Amino acid sequence: MSNAVVRKTLISLAVAGAATLAQADVVIGVAGPHTGAYAAFGEQLWKGAEKAAQDINAAGGINGEMITLVKADDACEPKQAVSVANRLVDSDGALAVVGHFCSSSSIPASKIYEEAGVIMVTPASTNPTLTDQGLPNVFRVCGRDDQQGDVAASYIVDKLGAKRIAVIHDKDTYGKGLADAMKSTLNAYGVKEVMYEGLTRGEKDFNALITKIRSVDADVVYFGGLHSEAGPLVRQLREQGSKAIFISGDGIVSDEFVSVAGSPEYVDGVLMTFGAPPTSYPSGAKVIKEFRDAGYEPEGYTLYSYTAMQVAVAALANNNLDPIKGAEWLKTHSVDTVMGKKDFDEKGDLTVSDYVMYEWDAQGKYNVVD
C-alpha cells in the first residue's frame, strides 16, 4: 500500500469519526435497574425514555441536534449506581440523566451529577432526602414519600377506620422512608401502630413475620417496599388465613406483582398509593395510543420516564445545551409534558402532588378507588 493511499484512508477515517461525533451530540443517560430483581421497573424507564427520544429526534431533536441515549444499569444497588453515574458523566459525556429508579441509588448518584453539572430528573425516586439535600441539579417528576405516606395514613384512618395497623418495611431507603412517613402521619392522627418491623430484601419466606402479624391481630398491614417482596408477603398472609387489608406504595406498580404473588386472587383487594393515572392526561393521548399500537401497555413509570425526558430536554433546549443554566431555568419555568404541565419548586420537587389510592382487583389490574 502506497503512502498516498494510507493517508487517504486515514483522512477518510477521521472524517467518518467526526461525522459520528456530530450525530451523537446530546448524550442523555437512562439509569435504573435494567437487570436484577427490579428489572421490570428498569424496562418501564427505558421504554418511556426511548420513545421520548425517538419522538423528539423525529421532530428535529434539540435545536437540531439529535439525542443519543445511554443505558446505565445500577441494579438498584447504591455502589453500582455511583460507578455508573461516574461512567455517564466521565466517559459518555452525558448532559442529563433520566433516573435513577431506587431512592437508595438516586441519592448517592445525585452528588456525582451535581459535581459534574449534569441535570438529573428522576421519574420514580420518591424518598424526601433526594431533594432535601439542596442540590441545584436534581428534579423529580413523581411525588414525595411524605406526601404519599400522608395519603395512605389518612385513608387508613378516615376511610377504613382501622385501629390496629402493622407497619412493615424492607430496610431500604425507599421502603423504610415510606413506612416511616406513613407511620408519623398515623401517629399524628393519634393512632399508634401495633407492630413495626423490617424484612430482608431477597428473601421469599415471610411466614414467621406473618404469624406475628396475626398474633397482634392487625386489621391493616402497611408495607413499604417493592413488589418482589410484596408479592410473597401478601400471598403468605392469605395462606395463613389472615384477612388484614394490605396497603403499599408506588413500589408495587407492575404487572409482575401479580405473577410474583402467584395468582390474581392473592392481590385482589390490595391497596396502593400512586400518582393520578399517568394515562389520564389529554396531552398524553397520542403517545399512549402509539405505545398501545406497538403492543406495549405504558404501565407504571413508563410515562413518568417519558415526562422526565421531556423535562430534561426542555431545560437543555432553552439554555443552549447548558445543563447548569437549564437547572436554574426549570425552577422558574413550567414544562408541557405528556402528563400535563409540570412546575418545579426551589428544591426540584413538583409543586403539585397528586397521590391517589388504587385497588387491585381479582383480574390482576389496578383502578383508582373513588
Next chain:
Amino acid sequence: MDIVLQQLVNGLTLGSVYGLIAIGYTMVYGIIGMINFAHGDVYMVSSYITAIAIALISALLTFLGFESFLVVIIGTLFLTIVVTGAYGWVIERVAYRPLRNSSRLAVLISAIGMSLILQNYVQLSQGANQQGVPTMLTGALRFHVGDGFVQITYMKVFILIAAFAGMGILTYVIQKTKLGRMCRATQQDRKMASILGIDTDKIISTVFVIGATMAALAGVLITLDYGAFDFYIGFIIGIKAFTAAVLGGIGSLPGAMLGGLILGLSEALFAGLISSDYKDVFSFSLLVLILIIRPSGLLGKPEVEKV
C-alpha cells in the same frame, strides 16, 4: 399458644428445605473437602427447571385433554431432579475434576466462578425479571387451638412429607446400599478406597449428582410454595444452607438435616417472638456460640490429622 405452634410449623418447613440444600454442601465437603459455592445456584437453576417442567407437562396434559395435579407434580419432580442432577454431574466434570489434585484453594475459586457463570447464564437465557409460577395446590388445614388457630396449607404439608421422605431415602441409600458403602469408604480414605477397587472419580461424581438432586427437590418444593424466583435466589438460601451444614457439623449427613431444622426453627421463633429485623443476627450468633462450644459442629467428628 396458637402463635408458637404456627411458628413451629413455619420453622419446620423452612428448616426442612434448608436441610435438603445443606446435604449438598455437607456431602461434597465430606468426600473431597471443598465448599461447593455453586451449590446455591444449582438450587436456583432447579427453580427455573421446575417452572419449565410445569409449563411443559401442563401443556401436554391439556393437549391430551385431562387435568391432574398429581401427574403434574410427580412429572415435575421427576424431570427437575433428572435435569438438575445432570447439571450437578456436568459442573463437577467441567469445574472440579480437572483440579482434583491441585490445592483446595484452586477448587474453591473454580466453585465461585461456576456460581457466577450459572447466575449470568440464567440471567441471559431467561431474563432478569422476577419469575412466577401459578398456584397449583390451594386450600389449607386449620386447627383451632384455644382462641386462635394454626393454619397449614396443603402445600406445606406436602413440603414436610416430601422433604423428610427425601432425607429418609438418602439416609437409607448411604447406610444400607452398596453405593452408600462405597461413598462412605471414599469419604474415609480416598486412596485406600481406590486401592480396594472403588472407582473414586465415579463416586465423587455420584455425590455431586446426589447433592444436586436434593437441591432440585428443595427447588421444586419452594418454587411451588412461594411461586416467585429470580436468578439471584441461590445466594441467600445457599448461605443459609451452608450455615446449617456447618451448624450440624460439616461432613455429617444427619448433621446437615439437624442443622437445617435448628436454623429454620430458630429463625422462625426469633422473628416471630422477638424481631424479624435481627433474625439473621440471631441465627449467626447461634452458629458462633455452637462453634465455640463444639468446633466441629453438633454432629461433626473432630478432624484427626492424618500422618
